[in-house]
Amino acid sequence: MNPPPHPPVRLIATDLDGTLLRSDGTVSARTQAALTLAEDAGLCIVFVTGRPPRWMESLSEHTGPHGVAICSNGGAVYDVRRKELVESFPLRAEDALAVVEALRRELPGVSFAFEYPSGFSHEPDYTSQMWGSDGVQRIAPAEEILGAADAHTVFKILAKHPDLDPDEMLRRACLAAGDLAEITRSSPMLEISATGVSKATTLARWCADRGIAAEEVVAFGDMPNDLPMLAWAGTAYAVANAHPQVLAATPGRAGDHDEDGVAEVIEKLVASL
Structure with a gap:
């Protein structure tokens, strides 16, 4: 030390x-x-x-x-x-949707999950033992989740890919959507917050x-x-x-x-x- x-x-x-x-x-x-x-x-x-x-x-x-x-x-x-x-500190709903669209283009096969005050929702293909299944409110395509009434309260997006190296995924995601949100990782998944958060x-x-x-x-x-x-x-x-x-x-x-x-x-x- x-x-x-x-x-x-x-x-x-x-x-x-x-x-x-x-x-x-x-x-x-x-x-x-x-x-x-x-x-x-x-x-x-x-x-x-x-x-x-x-x-x-x-x-x-x-x-x-x-x-x-x-x-x-x-x-x-x-x-x-x-x-x-x-x-x-939630993302703006339009920014959250724009991030999803940008990452789908750049990282085909990516899937998403969303954290907000009342719980957790994710796409059907999104699976992770790390974050558990407690509190899941909705399993649906990201666009449907973000179209719900509480979409404006989403304070974190998680993005997961079945094949890509996490550091490579992070690099490409930042290039594709880094102007729309803060993108980082502490696990195999990308972790996305509102710009400046x-x-x-x-x-x-x-x-x-x-x-x-x-x-x-x-x-x-x-x-x-x-x-x-x-x-x-x-x-x-x-x-x-x-x-x-x-x-x-x-x-x-x-x-x-x-x-x-x-x-x-x-x-x-x-x-x-």
Whole structure:
């Protein structure tokens, strides 16, 4: 571990999958204790994840009732303690449809799913064990889903292809539709948010409302969707198992997510306060 120097810290922002969570999706006892240690020391804990809000209630059994969660790559804010959605930042309906049309042209065979406050809908060909089937409201073509009355509340689009390499899919999608939305990935799927909405923008807004400066934030991540947040935070760590792009762009190093890398940094951070 190679911790960079940093000013006094007020907030810890951490990704979940591949960063705070172990490979089996759990949080170790050591990591749970480190989060409690940080809050007892007066630090804010913010989970910043690609996961949807509907997954946070069950996850809190592992992470504990800490702080808030910025979900869906910045598309929504969820109060972990109160177990409720605080706000969301939807795509414009016309932009969502334009993204779908552009990606169908560029990536034949692509299929889509949609996250919004009242649930989750997906196309018939879209299957994924990662996001589960709970909360599914509608299974239909994307155009039909986006034509529904609640289409204006969609805060995240997921796009999946049966054959393409995820990094190649991301590259081509950004060229085809990057002017219509924010496109990234933390998994084999593309994750699409409204223009100007990312983990970084929503975290920055949340911090600004509480008078917390970027220099007072320590952030942890592992995948391309974490890069804006890691670039914004005053101190940034990539876990040892991170994507090569994240390792190349991030100065700090934490241990592997299966070896309590984030917990180790938090323990040393609190000890230095």
